[in-house]
Amino acid sequence: xxxxxxxxxxxxxxxxxxxxxxxxxxxxxxxxxxxxxxxxxxxxxxxxxxxxxxxxxxxxxxxxxxxxxxxxxxxxxxxxxxxxxxxxxxxxxxxxxxxxxxxxxxxxxxxxxxxxxxxxxxxxxxxxxxxxxxxxxxxxxxxxxxxxxxxx
Numbered sequence: 001x002x003x004x005x006x007x008x009x010x011x012x013x014x015x016x017x018x019x020x021x022x023x024x025x026x027x028x029x030x031x032x033x034x035x036x037x038x039x040x041x042x043x044x045x046x047x048x049x050x051x052x053x054x055x056x057x058x059x060x061x062x063x064x065x066x067x068x069x070x071x072x073x074x075x076x077x078x079x080x081x082x083x084x085x086x087x088x089x090x091x092x093x094x095x096x097x098x099x100x101x102x103x104x105x106x107x108x109x110x111x112x113x114x115x116x117x118x119x120x121x122x123x124x125x126x127x128x129x130x131x132x133x134x135x136x137x138x139x140x141x142x143x144x145x146x147x148x149x150x151x152x
Contacts (some may be wrong), residue, residue, distance in 0.1 A: 030054050059148045066141040072106025073098040073132040079146040081125040087141030089118040090133045098130035
């Protein structure tokens, strides 16, 4: 009898939690055709780097990126990035210090860690971490999610 009362109490508590929940809007859906069209338009303007904007929110950005050649180092002081590799392969260098040549031009990373990334790999790049694709094997495409974060 005690087990029945405990079970009944648990079920009623769980039911109350469901009933107390506020209604939430549905999830956002992004369709492949729309993502591909935006990325193709970007690549037609700049063939070495395509950026397909998927969604820009208050505290995040979602892009599909396609690189055909290496790029200079970048640092996002206000956001943590997630790169999920969906196409090709390349060398991603992270960490260290981003250094811009005195003569100008693209920055590079000194003292970073280089790692080959390929389809299925996932990389989390913390806020303020220098990063750059230093080599591209034909193409490297990735889903980029940047979360705007605050300093602790």
